[in-house]
Amino acid sequence: MGHKIIDFHNHAFPEKIERKAVNHLEKHYSIDIPSAGSIHALLASAESAGVNYLVLHASATHKNQVISANDWIASLAKSNENLIGFGTVHPGYEDCLGELERIKELGLKGLKLHPDFQGFNVDDPSMYYIYEAIEPGFPILIHVGDENLDFSSPRRLSRVLELFPHLTIIGAHLGGYARWDEARQYLVGKNLYLDTSSSLWRIDPKEATELIKDHGVDRIVFGSDYPVVPHGEELDRFLALFLTEDEREKILWENGARILKL
Numbered sequence: 001m002g003h004k005i006i007d008f009h010n011h012a013f014p015e016k017i018e019r020k021a022v023n024h025l026e027k028h029y030s031i032d033i034p035s036a037g038s039i040h041a042l043l044a045s046a047e048s049a050g051v052n053y054l055v056l057h058a059s060a061t062h063k064n065q066v067i068s069a070n071d072w073i074a075s076l077a078k079s080n081e082n083l084i085g086f087g088t089v090h091p092g093y094e095d096c097l098g099e100l101e102r103i104k105e106l107g108l109k110g111l112k113l114h115p116d117f118q119g120f121n122v123d124d125p126s127m128y129y130i131y132e133a134i135e136p137g138f139p140i141l142i143h144v145g146d147e148n149l150d151f152s153s154p155r156r157l158s159r160v161l162e163l164f165p166h167l168t169i170i171g172a173h174l175g176g177y178a179r180w181d182e183a184r185q186y187l188v189g190k191n192l193y194l195d196t197s198s199s200l201w202r203i204d205p206k207e208a209t210e211l212i213k214d215h216g217v218d219r220i221v222f223g224s225d226y227p228v229v230p231h232g233e234e235l236d237r238f239l240a241l242f243l244t245e246d247e248r249e250k251i252l253w254e255n256g257a258r259i260l261k262l
Helices: 018-029 039-049 063-079 096-105 125-133 154-163 180-186 205-215 231-239 245-260
Strands: 006-011 053-057 083-088 110-113 139-142 168-171 193-195
Touching (some): 006 245, 053 063, 063 083
Parallel strands (some): 006 053, 083 110, 110 139, 139 168, 168 193
């Protein structure tokens, strides 16, 4: 293929909670996850698929996890130049603004929010002071969409875009897992990036291609959502979309490199 590749959406878990975390994902989304959630399995999957850089995320599902999650992600990123760490905050944490500063001091390159698992509406006014404090150009990857919950709906995220236009937001799962009609209504064409993760196995390739082109290939980044999908499998699905080589290059490398300032 010859492309350099940034995978913008990856997860790994500390050894003591790895199996529990993967089991939770399987139960919540009613899916079977074929891959292990360890950092070693993540790196092996990426290497076998020829992925050059991995953006690694953790979401603190409780306020007491914020410090340890950020420290763990930072330690991994420092030990491997192919890993790019994103930090986490939790709306219940007492010093989110201080932790945002510490995230930068740790060398983490962005922020990950998962409203469904963290238990907050993405457009809740209690989050506004956090959004206001995030500097332009500091990327936030936000999980969007759920079949049974509304915390992270495309409609709610559109409200955040309206109120905080300075934010660099990447809306995961093509703008809304299993809610792509709503994503089209509220997010497609708006001022945000979308990633391709956990979408291409559920959405028809023609429909996915149309959504990507309607939003604009300059604002799409590739993501696997490992361990939900192995890297090689997700790349095969991506390459089956009806895109030109130039469009693939933008999504696999150029757009992500621009966001991350590589």
